[in-house]
Amino acid sequence: MGDLEQFHLLRNIREINKINMKFDPSFCHNEREVESKLIVSYLLPKLGYTLELWRQERKLNRFRLDFSAYTGSELKTDVVFEAKHPDKNLNDHLPQLKDYMLELQIPYGMLTNGNEIRIYVNTGDNIKQKFFGWGRKIEEDIDEINSLIGKEKLARELNLIGNNMKIIAVYHNKGGVGKTTTVVNLAATFSKMGKKVLVIDLDSQANTTFATGLVNFGDEEKDDLKDSYIYHVLKHRKFFSISEVARTSRFSSHEIDVIPSHILLMKAETDLNQYEYVKGLLAKKLDVVKDKYDIVLIDTPPSLNLYARLALITADYLLIPSDLKPFANEGLDNVREFIEENNEFREMIGSNPIKVLGVLPTKVSTNARFIQATLQKRLALVSQRYKFEIMNSIIFERDDLAKCTEQTVQIDDVEIAEPRSIVDFNSKSKSVNEFQTLADEILEKIEAI
Numbered sequence: 001m002g003d004l005e006q007f008h009l010l011r012n013i014r015e016i017n018k019i020n021m022k023f024d025p026s027f028c029h030n031e032r033e034v035e036s037k038l039i040v041s042y043l044l045p046k047l048g049y050t051l052e053l054w055r056q057e058r059k060l061n062r063f064r065l066d067f068s069a070y071t072g073s074e075l076k077t078d079v080v081f082e083a084k085h086p087d088k089n090l091n092d093h094l095p096q097l098k099d100y101m102l103e104l105q106i107p108y109g110m111l112t113n114g115n116e117i118r119i120y121v122n123t124g125d126n127i128k129q130k131f132f133g134w135g136r137k138i139e140e141d142i143d144e145i146n147s148l149i150g151k152e153k154l155a156r157e158l159n160l161i162g163n164n165m166k167i168i169a170v171y172h173n174k175g176g177v178g179k180t181t182t183v184v185n186l187a188a189t190f191s192k193m194g195k196k197v198l199v200i201d202l203d204s205q206a207n208t209t210f211a212t213g214l215v216n217f218g219d220e221e222k223d224d225l226k227d228s229y230i231y232h233v234l235k236h237r238k239f240f241s242i243s244e245v246a247r248t249s250r251f252s253s254h255e256i257d258v259i260p261s262h263i264l265l266m267k268a269e270t271d272l273n274q275y276e277y278v279k280g281l282l283a284k285k286l287d288v289v290k291d292k293y294d295i296v297l298i299d300t301p302p303s304l305n306l307y308a309r310l311a312l313i314t315a316d317y318l319l320i321p322s323d324l325k326p327f328a329n330e331g332l333d334n335v336r337e338f339i340e341e342n343n344e345f346r347e348m349i350g351s352n353p354i355k356v357l358g359v360l361p362t363k364v365s366t367n368a369r370f371i372q373a374t375l376q377k378r379l380a381l382v383s384q385r386y387k388f389e390i391m392n393s394i395i396f397e398r399d400d401l402a403k404c405t406e407q408t409v410q411i412d413d414v415e416i417a418e419p420r421s422i423v424d425f426n427s428k429s430k431s432v433n434e435f436q437t438l439a440d441e442i443l444e445k446i447e448a449i
Contacts, residue, residue: 170321202307309342400426404419
């Protein structure tokens with residue numbers, strides 16, 4: 001775009017904004033009018049993208065994008081807007097948008113012919129529709145559109161890196177409620193969304209270490225974890241940094257770093273309890289890598305021990321998975337007391353209280369009668385009796401969710417565990433959508449808190 005053309009375009013936008021022009025799709029008779037009247041004159045200003053934050057017909061790699069918009073000074077495309085002729089079927093152009101978003105790693109995309117408006121999100125290996133609306137009703141929908149791809153909203157969402165690294169503990173003092181399943185598949189989902197993820201296994205049972213594929217030896221003699229795992233991070237103030245101990249996991253097609261655990265961690269608790277510095281050391285070491293990760297997920301033991309305490313002292317946020325059965329519900333009283341106890345310590349060291357995201361229903365039966373009757377009663381009980389907020393997301397009990405961590409591979413005469421994330425094991429599983437919904441809800445809650 002030349003300087004003179006850009007000058008006239010800017011002047012036109014300013015004039016349009018002065019009279020608060022509304023969009024009418026009946027005035028669009030071709031693709032150019034969809035671009036000028038809907039995208040340039042209406043949407044970009046409404047969404048907060050000033051002239052220096054978008055480009056028209058920008059060439060990237062082998063593609064030429066109709067419009068690319070940015071939330072910051074770097075010309076890193078955060079949203080691509082594709083305009084089509086009003087008579088065109090948008091389904092015919094969806095593969096093209098998908099190619100743009102996946103190859104160029106663009107988080108959000110809009111596809112419109114003026115009559116229909118669609119917004120898609122990049123899930124890592126596919127794109128998922130997040131919004132559908134009619135051009136004639138855009139005034140009614142503009143707030144929802146802004147909540148998805150508005151400049152200010154995206155600037156907050158996509159700026160999770162650096163000082164805004166988010167640490168989430170996944171904890172319940174009742175075992176068998178799906179903590180590990182939640183951690184590893186949520187990590188894979190965040191990674192496919194383009195987030196840089198670190199998983200920390202603080203449970204001596206090392207289920208997360210196994211589920212992320214790090215137990216890849218056939219017998220104990222080949223165990224290479226015992227010499228460098230979470231214990232060493234906690235014990236040594238000057239050695240065993242996060243970067244030194246973290247291992248890249250093979251359980252997801254998108255890289256995830258994991259600080260492994262080990263069965264020996266159980267014996268180490270008495271030793272670590274002797275040192276007062278242990279309580280703050282994990283947070284201190286994570287602060288060193290705050291520019292490396294967007295999300296840190298901490299899996300915890302089902303207890304009230306030192307390792308669970310460290311998770312609640314270190315994390316910014318707490319997610320509480322629960323199958324909502326009686327023993328799990330009764331354990332919520334212990335969880336609340338444990339939160340309050342650790343918040344007192346956080347106050348002593350100058351940290352804000354941990355923010356509770358909510359109780360996440362997990363391992364929920366897919367039986368329709370159960371969902372309509374029993375589940376609703378259990379959900380109400382959690383909020384009414386135990387005073388915890390319930391997440392809107394639900395993780396149902398499904399065969400493929402269980403099978404994905406049971407995968408093995410035969411090497412010579414030895415069968416080696418080869419677990420996979422649900423998004424890699426069966427991308428069409430309903431569980432994939434459930435974890436995507438959960439990831440979206442967590443990001444929304446983090447933004448709102």
